[in-house]
Amino acid sequence: MVNLKVKIGKMELKNPVMVASGTFGEEYGELIDINSLGAYVAKTITLEPRVGNPAPRIAETASGMLNSIGLENKGFEYFAKEKAPFLKKIRTAVVVSIAGDNASEFKELASRVSRLGYVDAIEVNLSCPNVKHGTRHGLIAQDEIATKDVIKAVKKASSVPVIAKLTPNVTDITKIALAAEDAGSDALLLVNTFFGMAVDIDTGKPRLGNITGGLSGPAIKPMVIKMVWETYKKVRIPVIGCGGIMDHKDAIEFMLCGARAIQVGTANFIYPEAALDIIDGIKRYMSEKKISDVRKLTGAIKL
């Protein structure tokens, strides 16, 4: 028997394989056993409903995809009412991802989410426009001060562990990681999508209605692994890796470079069994390598 359990702050996961926000939903319950996941992560919600971006929202690129969903969601009230029956039934960790325009919105949402009672952790989607410090048009997670403000606010309001989800669109992700750690984040999640753009040369038009979007999928994996590795060396809190993970080999690569857990995103669309196959694959790898505890994989890269 191998041990697959890991802890993210005080949240216990039965295995280190989570699904990524916005890429998984209860619809997949028809195809796989959601309870076998390390954690179910819900799509990002905001206090008020958001309509999202115009079509097209998806463009396939070489070994990846661009999306410009625009945080479409029906808002907290709807979420709390409509998703409760499903989320309460889940027999694995439930993580809810939140976003807002400023620290006080994040705080309000965090407090409401942690009072729901069935949520095991809050994921803070910091890839939101930095409205308050917005003179530079950046994202919250591109600014150390804004990141700190938001994480501090969320920490104050939350009774469950807080995971800061960072953007890769920065010069040095470890600076933002340290800011989030400083502000009390229980874990770091690397990363959200990379800024990207694609154009249809026949029509001369952008392939996304929003013109630009975020790149995910296998194309981004090596860049994210490097970020996980750099961050792992500098922080004490757990790092969760996310970016282009398609199979157990990718997942293990992330773990060897410092990830305590991983999230599966785009792969769910290609084959919804991806996360469960990854769990099986990690188990097989551990037996073959005679590794009894999955925690031993974290940072075990041989240099």
Add this chain to the structure above:
Amino acid sequence: MKNEKAKIISNKQIAPDFFKMTVASAYLAKTSKPGQFLEVRCSRELDPLLRRPLGIHRILKNGIEMLYEVVGKGTKILSQKRPDETVEILGPLGNGFILNPNRDAILIAGGIGVAPLLALAEKITDSAERTADRKKLTVIIGARSKSHINCESDFNKTGCKTIVCTDDGSKGKKGLVTDVLKGLFPRTQDLGSSTLIYACGPNPMLKAIWAMALEKEIPCQFSFESHMACGVGVCLGCPVKVRKGLIDFEYKMVCKDGPIFNAGEILW
């Protein structure tokens, strides 16, 4: 829905750019409805990455048939698959057409839009009682040119009236499907309560049909397309603008709320 590795029974080229693939699947045969679609994994490599949405062309006893046009990477790879290989198919997805046995039906296909309409024609003619007051079924197939017209004989076999038109006049009437449709509208008859239009094709075609149908108050069910990632309603990647109240709109998802929509719902 299920994600199945289905065995390919045949994969035949039926015109320069068009292929017909039959796969074995008792599950899809039993559960599929005309108008629903499938997410097909064309390749197990990382590129092309996403699945491709394809309509259900025909529902057979022990499997289903797909009709597809080779337009890019994914469909090209699909066209090279051989019988006895398997192909991973997620489906059936979305909602099908809603049948109304009390109305005459006009089916309008633009180009590859014939794909889901054959299954519908077969369903309508199968379920209709073969009596004198059996409702009329008319099919209009329009395309660029002769080599883009498919399935005329398949539709004829269902016993419906089939009218073909091409942009360049190389087959059937020269003109657009809307020109043909105009010819079908008698001036006096109250079509709004007796007829139903089903259509699949490019958006400008659907829009033009709707403009004509609206005048006669004929309800329309259209099959919409969108780029897709998940195909099941998870990623919110396939929006279509629908009316909400008098002035507002909201997005619905082509994959989950569609791909069939009532034309009146759409904010054109």
